[in-house]
Amino acid sequence: MESCFHCGEPAGAPARRALVLGSERVFCCAGCEAVACTIAGAGLGGYYQTRTAPASRPSTPIAEPAREIAFPGDERGEAALVLGGVRCAACLWLIEERLRRLPGVTRADVNYATQRAHVAWDPGRTRLAKIIGALRGIGYGAFPYDPSRAAAQEQREQRAALWRLFVAAFGAMQAMMYAFPAYVGDGTLSADAAQLMRWAGLLLTAPVILVSCRPFFAGALREMRLRRIGLDTPIALGLAAAYAASAWATVSGTGEVYFDSICMLAFLLLGARYLENAARRRAARALDPLLGVSPGRVPSVGAVVDVAPGQKIPADGLVLEGLSSADESLLTGESRPVRKARGDELIAGSINLEQPLSMRVTRAGGDTRAAAIARLAERGAASRPHLVEAAERVAHHLTWIVLVLAAAAGTSAADPWIAVAVLVVACPCALALAAPVVLARASGALFARGILLTRAAALGPLDRLTDIVFDKTGTLTHGTPQVTRTLPLSSLDADACVALAGSLERASRHPLARAFPAGGGEPLEAPLNFPGEGLEARVAGRRVRIGTEAFCQALCVLPPAGPAHPNFDGAHVFLADERGWLAAFELADELRPQAAAIVERLKLGGLAVHLASGDRREIGQSVARALWIENCTGAMTPQDKYAYVEALQKRGRVVAMVGDGLNDAPVLARADVSFAMGGGADAAQLRADFVLLGDSLQGILHARRIAARAMRLIRQNIAWALGYNVLALPLAAAGMIGPWQAALAMGASSLAVLLNAMRPLDAEPKWKASTSSFPSPSPSYS
Amino acid sequence: MESLYLLVPLSVALVFVIGWVFWRSLEAGQFDDLERPAHDILADDD
Numbered sequence: 001m002e003s004c005f006h007c008g009e010p011a012g013a014p015a016r017r018a019l020v021l022g023s024e025r026v027f028c029c030a031g032c033e034a035v036a037c038t039i040a041g042a043g044l045g046g047y048y049q050t051r052t053a054p055a056s057r058p059s060t061p062i063a064e065p066a067r068e069i070a071f072p073g074d075e076r077g078e079a080a081l082v083l084g085g086v087r088c089a090a091c092l093w094l095i096e097e098r099l100r101r102l103p104g105v106t107r108a109d110v111n112y113a114t115q116r117a118h119v120a121w122d123p124g125r126t127r128l129a130k131i132i133g134a135l136r137g138i139g140y141g142a143f144p145y146d147p148s149r150a151a152a153q154e155q156r157e158q159r160a161a162l163w164r165l166f167v168a169a170f171g172a173m174q175a176m177m178y179a180f181p182a183y184v185g186d187g188t189l190s191a192d193a194a195q196l197m198r199w200a201g202l203l204l205t206a207p208v209i210l211v212s213c214r215p216f217f218a219g220a221l222r223e224m225r226l227r228r229i230g231l232d233t234p235i236a237l238g239l240a241a242a243y244a245a246s247a248w249a250t251v252s253g254t255g256e257v258y259f260d261s262i263c264m265l266a267f268l269l270l271g272a273r274y275l276e277n278a279a280r281r282r283a284a285r286a287l288d289p290l291l292g293v294s295p296g297r298v299p300s301v302g303a304v305v306d307v308a309p310g311q312k313i314p315a316d317g318l319v320l321e322g323l324s325s326a327d328e329s330l331l332t333g334e335s336r337p338v339r340k341a342r343g344d345e346l347i348a349g350s351i352n353l354e355q356p357l358s359m360r361v362t363r364a365g366g367d368t369r370a371a372a373i374a375r376l377a378e379r380g381a382a383s384r385p386h387l388v389e390a391a392e393r394v395a396h397h398l399t400w401i402v403l404v405l406a407a408a409a410g411t412s413a414a415d416p417w418i419a420v421a422v423l424v425v426a427c428p429c430a431l432a433l434a435a436p437v438v439l440a441r442a443s444g445a446l447f448a449r450g451i452l453l454t455r456a457a458a459l460g461p462l463d464r465l466t467d468i469v470f471d472k473t474g475t476l477t478h479g480t481p482q483v484t485r486t487l488p489l490s491s492l493d494a495d496a497c498v499a500l501a502g503s504l505e506r507a508s509r510h511p512l513a514r515a516f517p518a519g520g521g522e523p524l525e526a527p528l529n530f531p532g533e534g535l536e537a538r539v540a541g542r543r544v545r546i547g548t549e550a551f552c553q554a555l556c557v558l559p560p561a562g563p564a565h566p567n568f569d570g571a572h573v574f575l576a577d578e579r580g581w582l583a584a585f586e587l588a589d590e591l592r593p594q595a596a597a598i599v600e601r602l603k604l605g606g607l608a609v610h611l612a613s614g615d616r617r618e619i620g621q622s623v624a625r626a627l628w629i630e631n632c633t634g635a636m637t638p639q640d641k642y643a644y645v646e647a648l649q650k651r652g653r654v655v656a657m658v659g660d661g662l663n664d665a666p667v668l669a670r671a672d673v674s675f676a677m678g679g680g681a682d683a684a685q686l687r688a689d690f691v692l693l694g695d696s697l698q699g700i701l702h703a704r705r706i707a708a709r710a711m712r713l714i715r716q717n718i719a720w721a722l723g724y725n726v727l728a729l730p731l732a733a734a735g736m737i738g739p740w741q742a743a744l745a746m747g748a749s750s751l752a753v754l755l756n757a758m759r760p761l762d763a764e765p766k767w768k769a770s771t772s773s774f775p776s777p778s779p780s781y782s
Numbered sequence: 783m784e785s786l787y788l789l790v791p792l793s794v795a796l797v798f799v800i801g802w803v804f805w806r807s808l809e810a811g812q813f814d815d816l817e818r819p820a821h822d823i824l825a826d827d828d
Contacts, residue, residue, distance in 0.1 A: 050821070050825060090824075090825075092818060093821065093822070093824075110818065155814060158814070159808050159809070159813070162808060162813055163804075163805065166801075166804050166808075170797060170800065170801065170804075171797075174793065174794075174797050177793070178790070190783060193783060196786060196787065197790065200790050200791070200793070203794055204794060204797060207801070
């Protein structure tokens with residue numbers, strides 16, 4: 001199957017084709033085609049040559065604001081826009097160019113790190129709504145953003161970190177110059193000149209110690225106050241001891257100086273920290289908008305709030321008035337807008353797209369769904385895989401060993417430089433540093449895919465997975481019944497029957513009623529529920545019944561409808577009025593469209609796939625047949641499922657369970673790894689390690705890929721750090737490693753581990769582009 | 783050799799001057815986005 005020219009998704013068959021940029025291109029949907037045409041038409045086709053990642057799929061149909069809307073800040077002619085749908089740097093070029101070519105726009109700058117655009121325009125010539133509309137036309141979401149204090153704080157911290165790094169780097173470079181003559185030592189350097197070099201080194205290293213090394217000393221002080229030995233203590237001790245000893249040597253004119261080593265160590269360690277922070281910031285950026293839902297003003301529960309288009313919805317609530325759509329991609333990973341009409345639920349943190357909405361707040365502040373998801377994600381990051389926990393324990397013990405060994409080696413050899421070398425070389429920074437970065441990045445990468453990781457400890461077993469058990473309802477299938485067949489039994493055609501049934505079932509609370517579209521239809525009079533049987537109402541003066549065959553038959557004496565539909569095997573619902581049968585409907589819980597492809601991929605990945613269904617045996621088996629699942633058990637109670645997973649585990653299998661997260665909490669907790677579909681339900685109530693917020697099974701594949709890469713990086717890092725410490729510690733204690741070698745080895749080791757941790761986690765394999773076209777699944781299993 | 787007595791203090795002074803210059807450009811926001819300018823060269827602005 002061909003993939004879409006714009007977004008790279010499989011284009012489906014038959015694919016849309018259009019002449020864009022001089023040749024015929026394939027598109028998956030009208031939205032992609034429209035966006036590509038707009039980009040090409042604006043003379044920005046260069047985007048397709050320079051981009052490094054396919055674009056995100058635009059919302060369909062591309063919604064233009066229906067009328068001119070005044071955004072806050074419109075009259076100022078300046079705004080910060082948060083951008084959505086940005087995939088790579090070429091996107092930013094495209095956005096910037098598009099903005100700059102708009103009439104009336106005077107300035108447009110896009111920042112890659114924060115994914116924000118700053119736009120200035122002439123209020124007399126254009127409006128913010130037009131600018132946002134133009135961006136939407138090329139496939140990006142944008143909404144005005146009030147720069148909060150948190151962002152300013154982050155910027156200050158980042159500048160400070162860069163400043164410290166620069167001072168250390170420049171100091172290291174220059175201190176090396178002054179140390180060089182002493183290292184060469186060919187005797188041409190006079191004693192006075194050597195002393196001059198030492199003084200220069202002393203002077204130059206002072207800012208490195210005072211400015212650059214502040215975080216280490218502050219950390220060591222904090223650890224001392226908490227009476228807990230951490231990673232900063234040995235580093236701070238080593239740096240302080242080395243500087244003090246070198247300074248004394250300079251002043252007294254005897255002994256060795258190691259100013260160059262101090263600066264180099266500071267530089268390498270700060271470099272590692274800088275990279276670590278950058279990686280964390282990037283990983284946390286996905287979660288950021290959730291946490292900063294409404295800085296400052298929090299509306300109270302029960303209040304009525306108006307939300308302008310482009311604004312963030314400030315709290316959870318219900319629509320009172322207005323018809324619009326909301327971008328909930330932050331919370332679900334689903335990029336398509338969701339329609340919002342009176343009575344629909346709004347989620348805090350999502351963005352109102354089209355029209356003004358009036359809402360009543362039901363949950364605000366820390367009670368909102370977004371806040372709950374953010375808390376879950378934070379809790380998830382607090383748990384660690386067993387491997388990481390073990391490494392942290394080792395690191396903690398190692399710190400003590402290092403301190404004791406340093407003191408012992410220093411005093412026994414009566415040489416403070418041996419103590420310094422031990423302190424510096426053996427600090428288990430690398431051991432404790434690199435795993436958390438990988439975990440934070442994994443959590444961020446998963447969230448970007450619409451997967452909420454609530455327990456990072458599950459990453460380990462997910463990597464070693466051997467079996468995956470699906471609960472049928474709500475996972476492989478939609479979980480809600482759908483009308484699969486309509487059999488008209490009178491002159492009324494099928495669509496009219498479904499519409500009539502829909503208007504009847506509006507009055508019903510039966511689960512099967514949800515299968516019918518809640519269309520407008522004719523007004524109902526005197527609806528009457530007969531529990532377990534059906535519903536009767538008057539429509540246009542006639543009595544109409546919907547429900548079981550017997551219930552409808554009793555309306556007036558009707559012949560059995562049975563012979564007309566011999567092949568029905570799902571649930572049946574009948575529709576009749578006073579004059580006779582109108583229609584019979586077959587309802588079934590349909591398979592999700594990607595289910596077959598996902599099962600196939602999991603099997604290709606070497607997993608045994610099981611189906612544990614609570615439904616009748618035949619239904620379970622027909623699903624298993626349609627999906628090629630060999631291990632299928634039907635009619636299982638929750639206890640049976642629990643026992644099933646337990647039995648697999650006793651045979652040494654590592655089992656993942658995929659459920660809807662509500663009814664199967666015990667078995668989800670029993671399995672080594674659990675997935676829950678987070679589509680409809682409140683994600684915060686789901687007890688699972690991974691919540692698929694976007695309600696798409698594809699998330700399982702993404703999670704497996706990301707977990708495998710993350711665990712590989714963690715294993716590599718721990719192996720490297722442990723090996724390094726085991727090798728370096730005895731050498732330093734024996735006095736075979738000088739302070740400068742210790743500084744170099746230690747700094748380089750930390751940096752190497754961090755650079756390894758920064759390798760891509762979610763890079764799709766190169767071959768994926770050609771194989772991503774799924775074998776087309778058979779959508780029904782009748 | 784005597785030139786060292788001039789050059790070494792001069793180099794120390796120079797280090798502090800360069801540090802000050804860097805501080806100025808840092809505070810002016812030149813280093814706030816380190817990723818995007820690298821990609822600008824690939825885009826042809828006209």
